[in-house]
Amino acid sequence: MDLNFTPEEQAFREEIRAWVAENLPQDISHKVHNALHLTKDDMQRWARILGKKGWHGWAWPKQFGGPGWNAVQRHLFEEECALAGAPRVVPFGPVMVAPVIMAFGTPEQQKRHLPGIMSGEVWWSQGYSEPGSGSDLASLKCRAERKGDKYIVNGQKTWTTLGQYGDWIFCLVRTDTSGKPQTGISFLLIDMKSPGVSVRPIIMLDGGHEVNEVWFDNVEVPAENLVGEENKGWTYAKYLLAHERTNIADVNRAKRELERLKRIAKAEGVYEDTRFRDEIAKLEVDIVALEMMVLRVLSAEKSGKQSLDVAGLLKIRGSEIQQRYTELMMLAAGPYSVPFVKEAMEAGWQGDYVGAAHCAPLAATYFNYRKTTIYGGSNEVQRNIVSATVLGI
């Protein structure tokens, strides 16, 4: 047993750190460190910088143009990006659809889609949830009917994150209603500029436009955009979920945000208050324990000696911790979390802040982060999965 990274891993970390320091635009990291509003341009600029280096698909194998890093290297890359204040990579392209295309797509699909994902040029969205299909995703109804060499798609997707910027969307669609719900689902790639696709904003509780409804009205999709076999989409979706691995815990970002919480608590005069400070101390332990759990998973992946079935635990704990640090930041600012001045959450605003600039986004982030225990399989669904493992069911 050894807690430390190897000299080679340390050297790798240094290399990443130096590159990120040189290439991450300061105006972007300033926004991330202060939870200010990120524009489409901010996100895409960083995606293109990574893409040029061949790192936008940092988990990709070499044969598809990725760096071919192992689990530990991927973790170190994610950590260095997070600590430096890089924006979260929008995962739908490089993290979600790309591995499915690599594993189940045709060579033509791979050649057509993977380069645009790696370069950060093509923005992908996810079409999974529907108004009637949340946790019970397999009950989805959005219909795709085969007509000659086309599918005709009708129906609605929802909670489509950043879908307003989407060029393409990968969808789970209903192609058969005869058997079990899971056996009639297909995985379809749809050009969002196709006639009949419309995107409508959903404004969230923090006032932000982060998610959308996507409507399909007799949208014609070439049959060549089907990934894998018809009615096997559920299998591919499960493969995708299994691929998300340790970064669902988001522990690197939690470390960065805990440091920010301490700065805010000091500025607001509650860091020396025992009652408040102890709450930070508890979160500190939570984050160390989560990080140790992540490192255990990485070690197991690297050596292949033991298999750890803790993915569900990582999602549950990681999301609870995210909620807790946003909550404590808001409570640290106390009454100065109450004002809702949207302009104060934009970089470079010249107006009069109420209290201090760092107070402006705290409540909004707290509100927004309630999503973390809901999305990606709600924590209650995760508990069902964990219990099945413990009980051997």
Place this chain on the structure above:
Amino acid sequence: MDFDFTEDQESLRDAVRRWVDKGFGFERRHGIAKAGGRTREVYGELADLGLTGLAIPEAHGGMGFGPIEAMVVNEELGRGLVNAPYAHGAIVAPTLLSAAPAEVQAQWLPKIADASALVVLAHQERAARYRLNHVTTRATNAGTVWTLSGAKSVVPAGDEADAFIVPARNAGAEGDAAGIGLFIVAKGAAGLAVRGYPTQDGARAAELTLANTPATLIALDALPVLEQAVDAGIAAICAEAVGVMDRLTAITAEYMNTRKQFGVAISSFQALRHRIADVKMQLELGRSMSYYASLKLGEAPAVRRRAIAQAKYQLGQSMRFVGQQCIQLHGGIGVTDEYIASHYFKRLTVLEMTFGDSLHHLGEVSARMQDTAGVFA
């Protein structure tokens, strides 16, 4: 970064587990507990396996193993709910003695290694809570002989031990860091009174009073040594707690799959399934922090103390949650003496209060907090 065990460590684990499976079933433990908790015979069997010499240098008849081997052994003893004072006798005492003069080490370490001597730390005092620097027992040097006067509380296996390592103050006031010496007091020494009693977890402890009791000096100004030894003890009981929780969780899962109500196994009820998922969470967070504690034992004192406090806080939380919830998941049978679950629960409860409970260690974490965060901070 590597969390795999070596083949030797796995063999050590297997050896302890085989002994538990063969020689330390619940009936034996239950019998010992009902008879007052005397475990010297069990401790001797651990010596036959070589375990009591685990942390003692080979030159003194031990195996010279480190914290990871200690962790492996303690996990297995926890899984088997072995109520012998292993962490105290085989981990804490040798660590304290490592600061002693060569002749004192030569006198005691071989006997500890073969279990002919059980030596335990007697450090707790009535008003000290879990603070190691709060020492009122006095040490006086009359010529070449040291004598101690004072009282020590809840000394593990106190009336079964052959000697005690006693922190006593030869200078300074109650809470001072300086002026605390470590001394060995042998059983039967003049002016030493030992009043033993059973403990909640089926073992024993004792109250000690010392009145001008002759003692052998280990070291003066030895608070850093005491802290180091207690930290090693904390890492050991964190590992033991993981073993206890791991086994209790498995027992509970098995019960949920067999117990039927409303015509179905109770494991089919979502309210209970979510509860066992939360138990699994606390178990794995605890296991992660147990590794952390043992891996950080060799660090510089400030780093080590912070890490140990973080680990003990997490384990304290985990132990209380897992213990309470596994009893609840059993229903009525969980609160009986005849069934094994309650014994696991009581052991967890005592372990939380050993070497500092959760509130104490939360205070330590809070006081030692720095601007950076995480495992490598």
